[in-house]
Amino acid sequence: MPPMLDLRDVRKTYPNGTDALKGVSLRIEQGEILALLGPNGAGKTTLISIICGISTMTAGSVEVGGHDVATDFRAARQLIGIVPQELSLDPFARVGNCLRLSRGLFGLPRGDSTIEGILKKLSLWDKRDNRVHELSGGMKRRVLIGKALAHEPKVLFLDEPTAGVDVELRKDMWRTVRDLKEQGTTIILTTHYIDEAEAIADRVGVISNGEILLVEETEALMHRMGRKEMIIELQEPVDEIPESLSAYGLRRGRNNRSLVYSYVSMAGKRPGITSLLTDISAAGFVLRDVQTRQSSLEDIFVDLLRDAA
Amino acid sequence: MNWFGILTIYRFEMARTWRTIWQSIVSPVISTSLYFVVFGTAIGGRITEVESVSYGAFIVPGLIMLSATMQSVSNASLAIYLPKFIGTIYELLSAPLSYVEIVIGYVGAAATKSLIIGLIILATAFLFVPLQILHPFWMLAFLLLTCLSFSLFGFIIGIWAKDFEELQLIPLLVITPLVFLGGAFFSVSMLPPAWQTVALFNPMIYLVSGFRWAFFGLADVSPGISLTAILGFTGLCMGVVWWIFRTGWRLKT
Numbered sequence: 001m002p003p004m005l006d007l008r009d010v011r012k013t014y015p016n017g018t019d020a021l022k023g024v025s026l027r028i029e030q031g032e033i034l035a036l037l038g039p040n041g042a043g044k045t046t047l048i049s050i051i052c053g054i055s056t057m058t059a060g061s062v063e064v065g066g067h068d069v070a071t072d073f074r075a076a077r078q079l080i081g082i083v084p085q086e087l088s089l090d091p092f093a094r095v096g097n098c099l100r101l102s103r104g105l106f107g108l109p110r111g112d113s114t115i116e117g118i119l120k121k122l123s124l125w126d127k128r129d130n131r132v133h134e135l136s137g138g139m140k141r142r143v144l145i146g147k148a149l150a151h152e153p154k155v156l157f158l159d160e161p162t163a164g165v166d167v168e169l170r171k172d173m174w175r176t177v178r179d180l181k182e183q184g185t186t187i188i189l190t191t192h193y194i195d196e197a198e199a200i201a202d203r204v205g206v207i208s209n210g211e212i213l214l215v216e217e218t219e220a221l222m223h224r225m226g227r228k229e230m231i232i233e234l235q236e237p238v239d240e241i242p243e244s245l246s247a248y249g250l251r252r253g254r255n256n257r258s259l260v261y262s263y264v265s266m267a268g269k270r271p272g273i274t275s276l277l278t279d280i281s282a283a284g285f286v287l288r289d290v291q292t293r294q295s296s297l298e299d300i301f302v303d304l305l306r307d308a309a
Numbered sequence: 310m311n312w313f314g315i316l317t318i319y320r321f322e323m324a325r326t327w328r329t330i331w332q333s334i335v336s337p338v339i340s341t342s343l344y345f346v347v348f349g350t351a352i353g354g355r356i357t358e359v360e361s362v363s364y365g366a367f368i369v370p371g372l373i374m375l376s377a378t379m380q381s382v383s384n385a386s387l388a389i390y391l392p393k394f395i396g397t398i399y400e401l402l403s404a405p406l407s408y409v410e411i412v413i414g415y416v417g418a419a420a421t422k423s424l425i426i427g428l429i430i431l432a433t434a435f436l437f438v439p440l441q442i443l444h445p446f447w448m449l450a451f452l453l454l455t456c457l458s459f460s461l462f463g464f465i466i467g468i469w470a471k472d473f474e475e476l477q478l479i480p481l482l483v484i485t486p487l488v489f490l491g492g493a494f495f496s497v498s499m500l501p502p503a504w505q506t507v508a509l510f511n512p513m514i515y516l517v518s519g520f521r522w523a524f525f526g527l528a529d530v531s532p533g534i535s536l537t538a539i540l541g542f543t544g545l546c547m548g549v550v551w552w553i554f555r556t557g558w559r560l561k562t
Binding site for chain 2: 014049052053054055056073074075077078080082084086088089090091092097100101102104105106107108109147
């Protein structure tokens with residue numbers, strides 16, 4: 001079976017000479033959730049626009065489900081649903097009609113029961129006769145998702161799906177994404193929120209300056225690049241780290257009231273926490289609190305971008 | 310062909326017409342009635358007949374052409390400009406629709422709407438003046454071709470326009486003057502000889518003349534030339550639309 005999405009050396013140069021994409025190659029298997037992370041202007045939206053037919057590419061090829069987006073655009077686009085970043089909706093259209101329009105444009109007959117199912121799942125059923133401009137921002141976002149799902153796509157692109165969305169709706173959105181994955185839908189989402197990628201993505205792709213820096217399984221990436229820190233808060237401030245603790249590479253934390261111990265997590269190395277704590281109390285420190293903190297994908301991301309720069 | 314897709318664009322565009330029925334259909338009828346009252350009475354009182362046709366009847370084809378061209382351009386340009394403006398164009402571009410299908414949907418709906426308006430104005434005209442239509446088939450053919458070609462033209466303007474001002478620019482600054490000077494309210498033969506030559510450079514002359522010929526059998530230029538002119542204009546617009554979609558000009562980045 002061909003990969004659901006196969007990008008080969010996709011390049012995009014704007015007429016003003018800006019290289020938005022500098023040869024992106026990417027394969028995404030069916031049923032996968034891939035999160036594309038990257039700063040503003042990295043090329044995430046450009047990449048999605050090219051795959052979906054909204055932008056043209058300067059060079060390279062894109063296949064969706066084995067269909068070339070240029071030569072076999074009907075078959076390719078039939079498989080794709082897209083949720084844009086902007087809340088682009090006809091303000092005077094009714095919610096139900098928005099979905100019907102989308103379905104119709106993809107050449108499918110009415111399918112009222114399908115649309116009812118989608119509206120219910122997105123908690124929009126009660127709003128089906130409301131006009132779009134009467135809805136809140138979060139609800140509009142749902143309508144966009146509903147439109148993208150109206151023709152039952154096999155690949156769903158979510159461009160910043162949770163930008164400006166409240167916590168509850170975000171959780172809702174994640175649930176929807178997981179449900180879709182269970183039904184076999186392939187999902188590509190772009191995001192600034194790293195915890196989002198961490199929470200739902202199978203793989204993470206980091207894109208910066210028009211290039212893919214890496215694509216790796218989320219867990220493996222966390223494993224490979226993750227760090228752990230233990231913060232030992234003390235009753236009394238510490239002026240100098242005693243000689244007996246030098247082997248641990250400790251540094252002093254805020255207001256000199258804590259000691260910070262960094263260690264690589266899950267990498268098979270013994271962190272030696274027990275001996276550290278024993279040695280700390282032997283050095284005469286009184287502990288107030290102990291916390292551990294695992295580096296998030298965000299830290300990894302920042303590190304990666306710094307390395308790339 | 311994605312027939313359902315075409316039908317969907319057409320249906321939703323027509324639905325927009327019914328949703329804005331006052332603006333879409335009633336207002337052109339009212340403004341045309343005003344033309345009748347003002348021009349028919351004021352000028353018709355002095356010029357009773359033009360080439361054996363009463364002045365009131367003489368201006369009917371020109372009035373219909375005035376509305377049909379204006380409406381076609383404004384309907385079609387707005388129809389494609391709005392999705393660009395509010396951003397919903399992404400859906401059109403990412404749907405499995407070829408550009409021919411998109412054009413059929415939008416231009417078809419805009420042309421239908423202006424055809425309906427043209428026919429309503431014709432029906433309204435019967436209330437004001439006694440009318441004869443010598444060549445009903447050619448009357449309809451000219452009207453339909455005008456609606457189609459000017460809807461295509463409007464579609465191009467809608468894609469070209471970057472803001473609402475540009476959207477209004479061509480209809481107000483080019484089309485209205487050309488129709489007014491294109492023999493909607495007079496016969497070219499009424500002009501001094503020098504101006505008759507100038508008038509022949511106005512493309513609207515051919516349109517209005519052919520359409521008037523279908524009513525009364527009298528024309529400033531031969532109906533064959535009129536037909537050729539309008540077919541040529543349609544072909545030209547089709548060529549431009551084809552180029553727009555091939556290059557993605559002002560549609561795709």
